[in-house]
Amino acid sequence: MTGGTIDATGLLFLSLREAEALDALVARIIPGDAADPGAREAGVTTYIDRALAGPYAEWRLAYRDGMRLVDAFAQASYGKRIGQLADADQDEILAALQEDRVPGFAAGDGARFFDMIWAHTIEGMFSDPAYGGNRDAAGWRLIGFPGAQYGYSADEMRYGADLTGKPIMTLADIRRLADEQPNLFYQRRDHRPPGRGATPPMPPAETTLESDQSQGG
Amino acid sequence: MAAKQADVVIVGLGASGAVLARELTEAGMHVLAIEKGPDYGPDDFWLKFDELRYSARCGISPTMDTDPITWRPNGAATARVAPWAVGPGAGNPLFLPPSLGVGGGSIHWACWFWRQREEDFRMRSVIRERFGDKVFPEGSRIVDWPVSYQELEPHYAAVEAEQGVSGQAGNISGELIPGGNPFEAPRSGPFPHPPIRPSASNQPFVEAASKLGYHPFPAAAAILSEDDGDRKACVYCGFCRDYGCHVGAKAETQNTTLPRAFATGRLEVLANCRVQRVNVDRDGRARSVSYVDARGDVHEAAGDLVVLAAYALENVRLLLASGINRNGAVGKWYTIHNYHWFSGDMPRDTLIYAGAAVGGWVIDDPNANWADHSDGAFLWGSPILYFAGDTQPIEGVRNLPPDTPLWGAGFKDYLRSSYRRRFGMYSQMATLPLESNFLDLDPTVKDPWGQPALRITHNWGDHDRAGGVWLNGIKQRIAEEMGALRTWPAPMEPPYHVTTHEHGGHVMGDDPADSVVNRYQQSHEVPNLFVIGGGSFPTMNGYNPTGTIQALALWTADYIKQETRRGGALTGALGRATA
Numbered sequence A: 001m002t003g004g005t006i007d008a009t010g011l012l013f014l015s016l017r018e019a020e021a022l023d024a025l026v027a028r029i030i031p032g033d034a035a036d037p038g039a040r041e042a043g044v045t046t047y048i049d050r051a052l053a054g055p056y057a058e059w060r061l062a063y064r065d066g067m068r069l070v071d072a073f074a075q076a077s078y079g080k081r082i083g084q085l086a087d088a089d090q091d092e093i094l095a096a097l098q099e100d101r102v103p104g105f106a107a108g109d110g111a112r113f114f115d116m117i118w119a120h121t122i123e124g125m126f127s128d129p130a131y132g133g134n135r136d137a138a139g140w141r142l143i144g145f146p147g148a149q150y151g152y153s154a155d156e157m158r159y160g161a162d163l164t165g166k167p168i169m170t171l172a173d174i175r176r177l178a179d180e181q182p183n184l185f186y187q188r189r190d191h192r193p194p195g196r197g198a199t200p201p202m203p204p205a206e207t208t209l210e211s212d213q214s215q216g217g
Numbered sequence B: 001m002a003a004k005q006a007d008v009v010i011v012g013l014g015a016s017g018a019v020l021a022r023e024l025t026e027a028g029m030h031v032l033a034i035e036k037g038p039d040y041g042p043d044d045f046w047l048k049f050d051e052l053r054y055s056a057r058c059g060i061s062p063t064m065d066t067d068p069i070t071w072r073p074n075g076a077a078t079a080r081v082a083p084w085a086v087g088p089g090a091g092n093p094l095f096l097p098p099s100l101g102v103g104g105g106s107i108h109w110a111c112w113f114w115r116q117r118e119e120d121f122r123m124r125s126v127i128r129e130r131f132g133d134k135v136f137p138e139g140s141r142i143v144d145w146p147v148s149y150q151e152l153e154p155h156y157a158a159v160e161a162e163q164g165v166s167g168q169a170g171n172i173s174g175e176l177i178p179g180g181n182p183f184e185a186p187r188s189g190p191f192p193h194p195p196i197r198p199s200a201s202n203q204p205f206v207e208a209a210s211k212l213g214y215h216p217f218p219a220a221a222a223i224l225s226e227d228d229g230d231r232k233a234c235v236y237c238g239f240c241r242d243y244g245c246h247v248g249a250k251a252e253t254q255n256t257t258l259p260r261a262f263a264t265g266r267l268e269v270l271a272n273c274r275v276q277r278v279n280v281d282r283d284g285r286a287r288s289v290s291y292v293d294a295r296g297d298v299h300e301a302a303g304d305l306v307v308l309a310a311y312a313l314e315n316v317r318l319l320l321a322s323g324i325n326r327n328g329a330v331g332k333w334y335t336i337h338n339y340h341w342f343s344g345d346m347p348r349d350t351l352i353y354a355g356a357a358v359g360g361w362v363i364d365d366p367n368a369n370w371a372d373h374s375d376g377a378f379l380w381g382s383p384i385l386y387f388a389g390d391t392q393p394i395e396g397v398r399n400l401p402p403d404t405p406l407w408g409a410g411f412k413d414y415l416r417s418s419y420r421r422r423f424g425m426y427s428q429m430a431t432l433p434l435e436s437n438f439l440d441l442d443p444t445v446k447d448p449w450g451q452p453a454l455r456i457t458h459n460w461g462d463h464d465r466a467g468g469v470w471l472n473g474i475k476q477r478i479a480e481e482m483g484a485l486r487t488w489p490a491p492m493e494p495p496y497h498v499t500t501h502e503h504g505g506h507v508m509g510d511d512p513a514d515s516v517v518n519r520y521q522q523s524h525e526v527p528n529l530f531v532i533g534g535g536s537f538p539t540m541n542g543y544n545p546t547g548t549i550q551a552l553a554l555w556t557a558d559y560i561k562q563e564t565r566r567g568g569a570l571t572g573a574l575g576r577a578t579a
């Protein structure tokens, strides 16, 4: 139970209170500390917050409602919000969610909420750090994945080889490599004719502005 | 009436459409290709090292919001939008149609490249000769193909040369070559390039399989093992299946094939435009296609010949949406693969993330008619493919062994120890062409442009289960011989019913009464319409299909070139003389 990993000013969708509750849950899914980081230290909550603010907008209400019920259950059971509980008590709540025992959810929805948080925890832990999680490649270090490598040599690709000493690369490193040494990447001599403009002009501006009204919480 | 815009209008510029476009433009025809996805430039995949975007979120695949497909297990059930492809968790492009854009499915394919065996073209005869007529299940249509291996051989060779396939020949003109697939159909020559580098943990598989009496060999890969022109040799980055290639090693048709077509000056591409129907004149000929551009405006494009190369599923949808189905054969005999995934952990690190998936070797012994199928439990086998590369963490970690705790210290231990030691094997058990598995238009679900969704009616059956149990038994014995710490199979009946190897739906045949296209993939009903791809396969076998799909595209191109000459069956079809 370490506070302070949620940067309130950086939250794009979750409220601070929701973010703290979510952070407590993901930290029990992959527990950790500074020496051996888990989902909290890797910034999984930041990953989920950004995803909800963008591509996962569809799941906003499920999170909002789910976190409310989880926090209410913590209050009812222990008299505190989930983020303020001891690890063992948080584990109880996580187990109850997984087993669909948290009150307030329709039958099966609590377990489904667990599945969703679990799936997004995996994504946040093991996707490129560019997405807000997997800070300092903590997830990749944990499982022994060297990251976004340009390639591997024949000498490296042997059964039982230990590549834990290989510097981990991220998309940002690849980006730098592509800028510095574009000849390492595919180039094609192209013969595309000018054509008739395959991509038509953009639609008028007013129809491209997205309305956020339907997302009210 | 729309004015003619090209000799040939091709719908879809993917694995097969690009090959056809290249062949026809080089023969002097003007081709207009209309492609639903983007026109990818050479540097579009330089930063493809992103599992979240390309794999978990299926970033270049058609998804259910814009390209809905519905599914139901049988004709009595109500279909729902493919339940395995919607939801909050990580997706998998393997259970969606292939990627969109110029290059199509050849962008994110894993590049297993196969020629079918001779027997695969003669499935009915081979089964009947060995086991008699009684083994054919009721409601099935197991037939011989109307085209033979011998007829396709030169086209297979041409595709291998054009795409730059790397592999080890097993049989050249009847002579068995050590190190290759001893069951291979005779080839006219070797592969253009030597095999790619094997997966890091390939050796234990090869040793175990050999010890058990099987004949492992390197799978042929449509990936360069050495530099070739603009394209560089594979660097074994491991972001391969689901991703475009950052060095051009993978055979993506926008890199391998289309530069030559563009060089003729006779190929024009309309990208980000989706074709909605083929317009057929009162005289029964395809006049034009209608398409909607990125602004939502609908246009018509007319040509003398129209080719649907939009993938088996979309070809069928377009035929039905266009009302081209007089004999009722469109959508029938839908076949797919059941992969029977089988996973395990080895005692030491396998580098499951490195190299191409196709760097795993294969045994082809259990394929085709090797085993005794006389009890009819299942009729056709499958190769077993070692799969121990090209697996990124989100996918790898989610492939949970049974009884893994999903959270807490136990889960963290699993994360720490299992992924790095992971290996897999899979097989490709083909479903039988059965009356009960078919495609049609969904009566209610529409895409955002108001066009009907494709509906899949399909379920796994006893045949698929019997084959899977038998194949998994072989995988288990190999895994034990390899010294695997533990193994676990995927469910026998997986939740998905699209496996990117969709076949049938516009099957080819000589009889216009019970097939959709003839042996040249020309529509029986609309003579200036060709429908190409895996949808033409009358039966399916144990191999990944694209090599055959591309060879058939060349076979069709030859026919078009031949028959548009003076005196040919399509003479006069083209307004302009082409030869």
Ligand SMILES: Cc1cc2nc3c(=O)[nH]c(=O)nc-3n(C[C@H](O)[C@H](O)[C@H](O)COP(=O)(O)OP(=O)(O)OC[C@H]3O[C@@H](n4cnc5c(N)ncnc54)[C@H](O)[C@@H]3O)c2cc1C
Residues within 6 Å of the ligand: B011, B012, B013, B014, B015, B016, B017, B034, B035, B036, B037, B093, B094, B096, B097, B098, B099, B100, B101, B102, B103, B104, B105, B106, B108, B109, B110, B111, B112, B113, B114, B241, B242, B273, B274, B275, B276, B309, B310, B311, B312, B314, B500, B501, B532, B533, B534, B544, B545, B546, B547, B549
């Ligand atoms: C993850 C994955 C891995 C694979 N690995 C292998 C492998 O290792 N070996 C193998 O043999 N096969 C593999 N495949 C299958 C392979 O991708 C297909 O067999 C192959 O692409 C089919 O070729 P096609 O020309 O029929 O269709 P595609 O290559 O899919 O081309 C169809 C094109 O039509 C376009 N299109 C669709 N609808 C419309 C429309 N209405 N209007 C205009 N354009 C349209 C699409 O955008 C696309 O570009 C894999 C597929 C996937 C998804």
